Amino acid sequence: MPLVEIRELSPGDLDAVLDNRKRAFGPISARDAEIWREMVTPMLPEGRYLGVFDGSRLTATARVNPYTQWWHGRPVSMGGVASVTVAPEDRGRGVGGRLMRAVIDRCAELGHAVSALYPATTPIYRGLGWEHAGAQFIATSPAEALRTLRGGHGGGDAKLRRMGPEDAGELRSVLSRVYAATRACGPLVQDERTWRLWLADEDDFCYLADDGYVIYRWSGRDIQVDNLVAGSEATARALWSLVGTASSIAESVRACVEPYDPVLWLLRERSHDEVTQTRWMLRVIDLPAAVEARGYPPGVSVDAVIEVEDPQRPANAGVWRLCVEAGTGSAERLDGTAPAAAARFTIGSMSALFAGIPAATLRRTGRLAGGSPETDSALDAAFNCSAYMIDYF
Numbered sequence: 372m373p374l375v376e377i378r379e380l381s382p383g384d385l386d387a388v389l390d391n392r393k394r395a396f397g398p399i400s401a402r403d404a405e406i407w408r409e410m411v412t413p414m415l416p417e418g419r420y421l422g423v424f425d426g427s428r429l430t431a432t433a434r435v436n437p438y439t440q441w442w443h444g445r446p447v448s449m450g451g452v453a454s455v456t457v458a459p460e461d462r463g464r465g466v467g468g469r470l471m472r473a474v475i476d477r478c479a480e481l482g483h484a485v486s487a488l489y490p491a492t493t494p495i496y497r498g499l500g501w502e503h504a505g506a507q508f509i510a511t512s513p514a515e516a517l518r519t520l521r522g523g524h525g526g527g528d529a530k531l532r533r534m535g536p537e538d539a540g541e542l543r544s545v546l547s548r549v550y551a552a553t554r555a556c557g558p559l560v561q562d563e564r565t566w567r568l569w570l571a572d573e574d575d576f577c578y579l580a581d582d583g584y585v586i587y588r589w590s591g592r593d594i595q596v597d598n599l600v601a602g603s604e605a606t607a608r609a610l611w612s613l614v615g616t617a618s619s620i621a622e623s624v625r626a627c628v629e630p631y632d633p634v635l636w637l638l639r640e641r642s643h644d645e646v647t648q649t650r651w652m653l654r655v656i657d658l659p660a661a662v663e664a665r666g667y668p669p670g671v672s673v674d675a676v677i678e679v680e681d682p683q684r685p686a687n688a689g690v691w692r693l694c695v696e697a698g699t700g701s702a703e704r705l706d707g708t709a710p711a712a713a714a715r716f717t718i719g720s721m722s723a724l725f726a727g728i729p730a731a732t733l734r735r736t737g738r739l740a741g742g743s744p745e746t747d748s749a750l751d752a753a754f755n756c757s758a759y760m761i762d763y764f
């Protein structure tokens with residue numbers, strides 16, 4: 372491994388970061404580069420952009436975006452890891468692994484209880500405790516089928532208005548209300564300054580309702596819906612049918628949806644779904660904080676002793692009493708060695724469980740041992756969900 376130093380990036384590093392980014396992800400237009408600079412510049416003094424340097428040469432980068440992720444209707448502080456790049460000539464020598472270890476520590480220093488990322492490749496992240504947890508689901512529907520969703524029993528007359536950057540704060544409140552009410556698992560809410568930037572994009576059409584919103588754009592002769600959230604039938608019908616009014620020009624609409632998105636049950640025909648998924652991974656950064664912040668179904672109770680291995684973050688490792696009662700959870704550290712009956716997790720399998728992956732899956736991949744069928748059932752009842760995101764980062 373070359374002699375390297377990891378440090379926080381500053382504005383003077385951004386040209387080199389952009390060069391690394393192009394070598395990793397392909398060309399970027401001058402306009403997108405400008406938006407990118409605007410988005411990342413405020414994160415620099417917060418220590419959210421890390422660089423690996425070989426002398427003065429930038430060899431690798433990773434960014435931690437400030438997100439709130441909703442888990443069973445409660446907000447959890449999440450570090451969204453993006454722009455992981457290693458210069459082509461430095462790949463395959465352990466630089467990426469070293470950088471990601473620093474990212475885990477940085478997430479903890481920034482107060483994030485969990486971290487999520489969209490992996491271009493799994494092994495580097497899995498080896499450090501991130502595990503496959505959920506997906507961004509993209510459904511393709513005929514525009515005409517959406518246009519005709521207006522009306523129906525719940526009506527289609529929810530009030531909509533155009534929204535712009537000045538609505539960023541209100542949009543965040545709407546999302547928080549809807550995600551709490553729907554007990555959402557997985558979707559994120561960005562900070563206000565990032566929203567303001569997205570809402571200023573002139574190619575996007577943005578509409579806000581009391582309990583929902585849509586952001587969509589043309590994609591060739593079709594329509595792409597980046598975000599659509601609706602807290603009621605009336606709002607779902609109003610927003611989807613608004614998008615569908617493009618049907619005289621657009622044939623189909625590609626949209627980021629929930630796995631159980633109401634639109635899939637509102638559509639008149641659904642003989643086969645065209646839904647693709649882009650998977651994301653989750654890592655628990657601070658076990659007690661993550662367990663405490665998350666929501667749980669109110670009728671479920673768990674009282675289990677578990678043992679967790681976390682070579683990267685010893686603060687998570689050891690024996691814990693995991694309790695869930697009346698919709699809230701806690702993890703209390705226990706001294707001494709684990710009792711023989713304790714369920715044994717790696718930090719990766721703990722992260723997967725947190726995100727709703729069933730205990731039976733973890734057990735049959737060698738990631739969960741000990742415990743009992745009763746404990747597995749109780750843990751499943753507390754954590755099980757189909758986690759999703761509508762935002763890619």
Ligand SMILES: CC(C)(COP(=O)(O)OP(=O)(O)OC[C@H]1O[C@@H](n2cnc3c(N)ncnc32)[C@H](O)[C@@H]1OP(=O)(O)O)[C@@H](O)C(=O)NCCC(=O)NCCS
Nearest residue numbers: 395455456457462463464465466467468490491492494495
């Ligand atoms: C993916 C990337 C960040 C890995 O960085 P790196 O410095 O080459 O990785 P390391 O040498 O530290 O290897 C870490 C682990 O990842 C594995 N790995 C590295 N590149 C890989 C690839 N392209 N495909 C599959 N596994 C890979 C290594 O085998 C190693 O696994 P091990 O610990 O089991 O031996 C780097 O190759 C890169 O920048 N690629 C282009 C951009 C990209 O894909 N970024 C990731 C976006 S999520």
